[in-house]
Structures are given as structure tokens and as C-alpha cells.
Amino acid sequence: MATSTTSTTSAGILDVANQDVRMQFGNKAQIASEFIKHGRQHRNGVDAMAGDPVKFYVSGRLNPTTTTLTETSSGTAETATLTAKSVNLIEKGNFVTSTEKLRSLDFDGLSWISETVAANAAESTDQYAMEVAEGQTGAAYNTYVGGTAKSTITATDKLTMNIVREVYSKFENTNVPKVQSDMGEFYLWFIAPDAMYDLKVETGDAAWRTAYLSDKSDNLIRGEYGAFEGFRFIVAPSVKTDYVAGEEKQAATTVAGAEAIAATVIGMTDGTGMDAGNVININDGTDDWAYTVISRSTNDVTIGKAIRKNGFAYYAADGSGLVTALSGGEAAEESSVVYSNYALGADAFGYAYATQPELRLSPDPADAYGRLERVAWYALHGLGEIRPESLHKVYCSSSINPNG
Numbered sequence: 001m002a003t004s005t006t007s008t009t010s011a012g013i014l015d016v017a018n019q020d021v022r023m024q025f026g027n028k029a030q031i032a033s034e035f036i037k038h039g040r041q042h043r044n045g046v047d048a049m050a051g052d053p054v055k056f057y058v059s060g061r062l063n064p065t066t067t068t069l070t071e072t073s074s075g076t077a078e079t080a081t082l083t084a085k086s087v088n089l090i091e092k093g094n095f096v097t098s099t100e101k102l103r104s105l106d107f108d109g110l111s112w113i114s115e116t117v118a119a120n121a122a123e124s125t126d127q128y129a130m131e132v133a134e135g136q137t138g139a140a141y142n143t144y145v146g147g148t149a150k151s152t153i154t155a156t157d158k159l160t161m162n163i164v165r166e167v168y169s170k171f172e173n174t175n176v177p178k179v180q181s182d183m184g185e186f187y188l189w190f191i192a193p194d195a196m197y198d199l200k201v202e203t204g205d206a207a208w209r210t211a212y213l214s215d216k217s218d219n220l221i222r223g224e225y226g227a228f229e230g231f232r233f234i235v236a237p238s239v240k241t242d243y244v245a246g247e248e249k250q251a252a253t254t255v256a257g258a259e260a261i262a263a264t265v266i267g268m269t270d271g272t273g274m275d276a277g278n279v280i281n282i283n284d285g286t287d288d289w290a291y292t293v294i295s296r297s298t299n300d301v302t303i304g305k306a307i308r309k310n311g312f313a314y315y316a317a318d319g320s321g322l323v324t325a326l327s328g329g330e331a332a333e334e335s336s337v338v339y340s341n342y343a344l345g346a347d348a349f350g351y352a353y354a355t356q357p358e359l360r361l362s363p364d365p366a367d368a369y370g371r372l373e374r375v376a377w378y379a380l381h382g383l384g385e386i387r388p389e390s391l392h393k394v395y396c397s398s399s400i401n402p403n404g
Contacts, residue, residue, distance in 0.1 A: 054352035087384035095376030246336030348390035
């Protein structure tokens with residue numbers, strides 16, 4: 001992870017900014033950092049362009065031999081195979097603009113801006129890693145609790161320790177290598193807080209019991225809850241939480257008419273099943289937005305802040321209401337919530353980069369007075385699956401599902 005770069009402006013701020021990237025990445029890129037750490041890495045040339053593929057080679061296994069050698073025979077040669085997996089480099093980044101007046105008046109040198117941008121770099125990279133993981137659709141590498149697809153998951157299809165044991169068996173039976181650490185050899189399990197709750201309250205002899213935790217705190221992954229049944233469990237609030245994927249709780253409906261940005265009362269053609277405390281999903285034609293229902297009067301639904309965008313955490317502005325305007329007719333629905341779990345072995349992903357996430361400063365070219373300065377993060381990198389059997393996803397609901 002890059003911790004320094006060069007700039008012609010505000011070098012002191014830039015030094016602090018890249019320290020923030022280093023510190024924030026491990027904390028906030030909770031899943032991406034583990035995907036990268038326990039996969040393979042390759043640094044591409046500095047002149048690499050976005051879209052340039054990097055190839056990772058996976059060796060095939062030789063079958064055990066039953067042949068007994070004779071004094072004069074060497075047996076028959078087998079062919080070793082290599083499978084190439086390509087990872088494309090893509091450009092990622094974001095920026096904010098600071099003003100000279102703000103920089104002059106701010107007593108701490110705008111360190112909060114670098115912290116904010118660094119956190120965005122980490123969380124954006126985390127979401128990118130999860131999108132790559134979600135793109136793996138092979139039936140052998142996905143478990144749908146209670147069914148065969150997300151749409152069949154009901155509010156009662158919660159995660160149990162027996163399902164955890166089944167995934168462990170799948171890993172062992174396909175020779176998935178464990179993650180090595182000072183704590184020993186384990187697989188990793190990234191879990192939503194609501195799903196962790198269900199594991200903890202499960203009763204019976206086969207349920208969650210006292211988990212192992214290292215007495216060396218620096219060995220722990222942020223959010224780690226304990227090691228049990230061969231997995232280190234990491235509670236990750238940022239995992240994909242899909243409010244539109246599960247069993248339909250309200251007959252599909254639409255937004256009745258035009259609604260402006262920040263509107264908090266949304267007219268539905270049929271909102272009778274959308275009650276206070278539940279979460280509804282509104283598709284604006286491009287993105288799926290999840291909102292908490294505050295109250296309902298007939299078909300008028302009052303909503304709070306946006307809490308998810310396309311299944312991932314979204315930090316809304318201070319005000320409640322719609323993030324994007326609606327013209328009427330957009331799909332609105334309520335379904336059982338589906339939580340993603342990521343069970344990870346070693347060597348699941350390949351990470352290629354020409355530039356890892358780093359902070360950069362530059363003047364705003366449209367500013368005639370040279371007062372405006374951009375604080376940005378930028379990366380030219382790529383993450384891709386190279387051993388599909390080393391990642392298994394489990395989709396479940398929860399007993400504290402808001403749409404239960």
C-alpha cells in the first residue's frame with residue numbers, strides 16, 4: 001500500500017494524507033485487505049494502462065500414481081498443466097476540493113480532509129473487492145440457506161453452525177489451503193452482524209460455543225469475533241446486504257408520481273405492506289436504494305435516510321429522503337433481507353497493480369485565482385478470482401431481519 005508520493009503543493013498535507021491511507025486501509029478496507037493479503041500479488045509496469053491484463057498461472061494437480069516401478073521401466077510421464085487467469089487493471093479514484101480560505105482558517109491543516117478521502121479509498125476498494133466476489137456465480141461455490149437462489153430465501157432462513165461445518169467440509173474436500181498466521185491455520189469467514197447474532201443465540205450441543213481468541217491482540221483482524229470450527233469469524237458491517245433479493249414481502253408496486261430529491265413522503269400505487277421499521281427498496285432506473293420506513297398512511301410512505309445503494313453501505317447526507325428524483329412508475333418493493341457471507345481460503349484472488357491506492361494533491365484547473373486545491377485518491381489496479389474453490393459465499397437471512 002503506497003504511503004508517499006510527490007506533489008508541487010501542500011507537501012505537508014500530502015505526507016499526512018498518505019499516512020492516513022496506510023492507517024485507514026487496514027481498518028476500513030476490512031475485506032479487500034484480507035483478499036489481497038492471502039491471494040497473489042503482481043506489480044505491473046509503471047507504464048501500464050487501464051485494461052492491460054495481468055496473467056496469474058494456476059497449476060493443475062497430478063493424480064496419485066498406483067504404478068509400481070520396475071528395475072528397467074520409468075513409467076509413463078504425465079503432463080503438468082497451467083491455467084492462465086487474467087486480471088485487468090482498472091482506474092479508480094475520487095476527490096474533494098478545498099479552498100484557500102478554508103485552508104488558512106483551519107487550525108489542523110485540513111487533516112480531516114485527508115482522513116475523509118483516505119477512508120473513501122479504503123471503503124471503495126473494499127466494495128470493489130466484494131463486487132468481484134459477488135460476481136462468482138458458480139453453483140459449487142455458493143450456498144443459499146433454505147433454497148437454491150437469493151429469491152427463495154425467507155426471513156426464517158438464518159445461518160446455523162451446521163452450515164458453517166458444511167462449508168468447512170467443502171474446503172477440505174477440495175484441498176483449499178488454509179490462511180497461515182501466528183494464530184495457526186484457519187479459514188476466514190466474513191459475516192454480517194445480524195448473521196453473527198444468529199450464530200451466537202443458537203442453542204444445542206452443536207451450536208456456537210466459546211471461541212478461541214489469540215492472547216496477542218496484534219494478530220487479530222479488525223472485527224474478529226473468534227475462531228471456531230476451523231474459521232476465524234470477522235464481523236463486517238460492510239458486506240453486501242441486499243434488501244431486494246429475498247422472498248417478496250409486498251406485492252411489487254411502483255411509485256405513484258413524481259418526487260423530488262429529499263422528498264420524505266413517497267406516494268405508492270400500493271404501499272399497504274410497507275410498515276414502520278421495515279426497509280423498502282426503490283429502483284430509480286439506474287440504482288437500487290434502500291430506505292427505512294418511518295411511517296405509512298394508506299399508500300403514502302414516509303422514509304428516512306438512504307442506508308444502502310445496490311446492496312452496499314451508503315453514507316447519506318444529514319437530511320432524510322430520496323437521493324435521486326423520481327418521475328413516477330419506478331419499481332418499489334419489500335423483500336426478505338439477504339446477507340452475504342464470504343468464506344475465504346488462501347490463494348482465492350490475484351491482485352495486480354501499477355499504482356496502489358494513494359493520495360494526490362493538485363490545483364483545480366478551472367480556478368483562475370489558484371485558490372482551489374483537489375485532494376484525491378487514485379489507483380490503477382485490479383482484483384480477480386484465480387482459484388474459485390478458495391471462496392465460498394453463503395447467503396442467508398436473519399432473525400433480526402428488519403423485513404421479518
